[in-house]
Amino acid sequence: MNNPEEENVIEFRNFGFKYTAQSEPTLYDINLKIRRGEKVLICGPSGCGKSTLAHCLNGLIPASYSGEATGELILDGKSFKDQNIFSLSKFVGTVLQDSDGQFIGLTVGEDIAFALENDRTAQAEMKERVKAVAEKVGVGGPFLSHAPHELSGGQKQRVALAGVMVDDVKVLLFDEPLANLDPATGKTTIELIDEIHKNTGTTVVIIEHRLEDVLHRDVDRVILMSEGRIISDSSPAALLSSDLLIKYGIREPLYITALKYAGVKITEEMKPQRIDTLKLSEEDKKKVLSWFEKAPYEKEKVSEQIILKARNIDFKYSDEGRLVLQGINFELHKGEMMAIVGKNGAGKSTFSKLICGFEKPCSGSMELNGTDLEGMSIKERADHIGYVMQNPNQMISKPMIREEVSLGLILKSSLTPQQIDERVDETLKICGLYPFRNWPVSALSFGQKKRVTIASILSMNPEIIILDEPTAGQDFRHYTEIMDFLSDLNKRGITIVLITHDMHLMLEYCSRAVIFADSQMIADKSCEEVLTDSDVVEKACLKKTSLSALSLMCGIKDDKDFIRRFILTDREVRK
């Protein structure tokens, strides 16, 4: 440890990388040293090169993706040129973002043992090592014989972590660990990573764009990337005191944004990296307080007209099965944009399937504009209610954009070809896809594909559109793009229902949220009321926003009111 050179477990020297399939490099002039035992966050908008960087570390480049590298990358004291994915797997353990997709074994024990099996470890030794590592991450004992579907999202993350730690790796690499997790599970994941880091001293590299969530626990450094380059390499406090985040499309922590609205200058001395380390001077608190008093306040206006009504809905998938939905009463107001929120398996997606007629309720009734929906087929309902699936790849069935958007209209066949063309053109214009109308779908980004799926539903002229997790896995810029677009559609009079567990989304765009937990609807309130109700927050696996803590810190009793004013100001500013 005397030689500081040796302490670097990872070192990029003027490193660059270009994929074979692309004309421009994805990484330029990367110079980065990561010391043994450090905890580093690499953050940046999608397409900034952070995933490519991760693939260089774990050997997926060049094993799965070919390309040309320039400069040097030293891993474990050796040049990357002398390593391959297998030798690197002993050094860097990668936890991928999709914990379902990476489950290989059929039981927890078998999955953790996967790397050992490939190493031809004897069975007795394997059992012992699996047991030890499983206990370390808290899935030991009876869990070892559980199947993946018996585990919660957080437990799956633990198993994934144990599966790479079983190899005694020197570096743990987390590739977007928070994607697809509900807020509460995301929070415990960050706590788990921190615990492992502290207990084992392993070097930790986290790739993630959700800054505030990662900073829930300390990190040593944040590397900000954009367009293939490192923009800044500093402590989280220094980064938060700069304007770089907004400039490069990363969402600031909400309390930082609120402080900025109040005119408070963020400095490193305030320890702004976490809400619970933040120190505000009396003067700063006064600024927040006076902003609060002056900020605009109005209640959300909701139309009185009910477009969709559900009464006492019960549902189960099979006769013997448990009730997935129980006594649901729900009203949708015309022209509103609202959220259905709840943890995975709480019944929120199932409920939307009942509305669209994909499944039939066991009892209860539903009305659309006063007409009973019972007996209406999927197709008939689809004239009024459009459903957009989470993964656009599951919906797009035509290779060309124009074909895809016109598909539903052609099948309805009551329109002349000319009418169809007009309707498609109009829809493409609304969706900002008109310039790409003759492009192949495969040439589009994820966000654009999402637009195509929304356009293909929109062309059918529905009154209501239901979207399942419209912004899952999107960075701040794409999130804003998709949501602003939806909010435009909403202003055109389309009622929008969003199924989500993204708290920002409900808070920033929805007038109201209904909460599903354990097959029941447990709340129907404004979003700020939901997020300040401890009971609801816990049952729905949400978490309280940092705005609540900030308002408390500044002596404002009514955090609901504070959040409401923040959101209104935020909407104003963002316009």
Place this chain on the structure above:
Amino acid sequence: MINIFNYIEKKSPVHKLTGATKLLCLLIWSLAAMTSFDTRLLAVMPVLAFILFFVSKIKFSEVKVMFYFTFIFMVLNNLLIFLFSPEHGTTIYGTRTVLFTIFWRYVVTAEQLFYQLNVILKYLATIPIVILFVSTTDPSEFASSLNRIGVSYKIAYSVSLALRYIPDIQREYHDISIAQQARGLEMASGKQKLIKRLKNAADMLFPLIVSSMDRIEIIASAMELRGFGKNKKRTWYSARPFAVSDYLSIAFCIILAAVSVGLRFVNGGRYFNPFI
């Protein structure tokens, strides 16, 4: 959602056998049933198969789709045999006992009926065993058992992963198909021409393939990142040593196969002939 091809977890003596034992038994059993045309043996095997089914605690309702599917196949196979060679039985057994004539060359003979009875018995002897194997062997044990009988572990793993993803892909197909129906695509209706229906099915297949490719890419990366494919051989966490019941089961199947071969010598050929 109906399970067509899936492991059903139960606690039974059949489930307890190792995957390798079950695979070996399946192979020997089917070989015995396939090669023999001795009606006496073929009549006993379905009885044994259904007893095993009872022992396994798998309910008929859990596997009925597989049963119906193979049953239709069996009926079809028999019809086709009669259609293309209505005199097959007479050539085999050497006699011709006419029962009645349907029309033209379609004459029903006792020999043909007896021959086709054998075909049906072969189905009844093997189908329950195949279904039993699929529904009592968990996919990763299946992989390790394939590997144990000499198949490369990479191939064994791909087979087991494919089996495992069948339920997921079924669910996904269901989701995709309802979302497409909501856009006016019709699947199961007699109103449309076959070509149009096939075209519609293709429209649903396109997104299914794209999203399955995504899934494969993720799992392939996950496996490679954990050293899959590094060595020529690998060990198995869930491998189990053979127990007494494993040896007994294999021994029983070998005896069955021996009987099947032995009967050839007794009958002086593949066929048991009651007509002479």
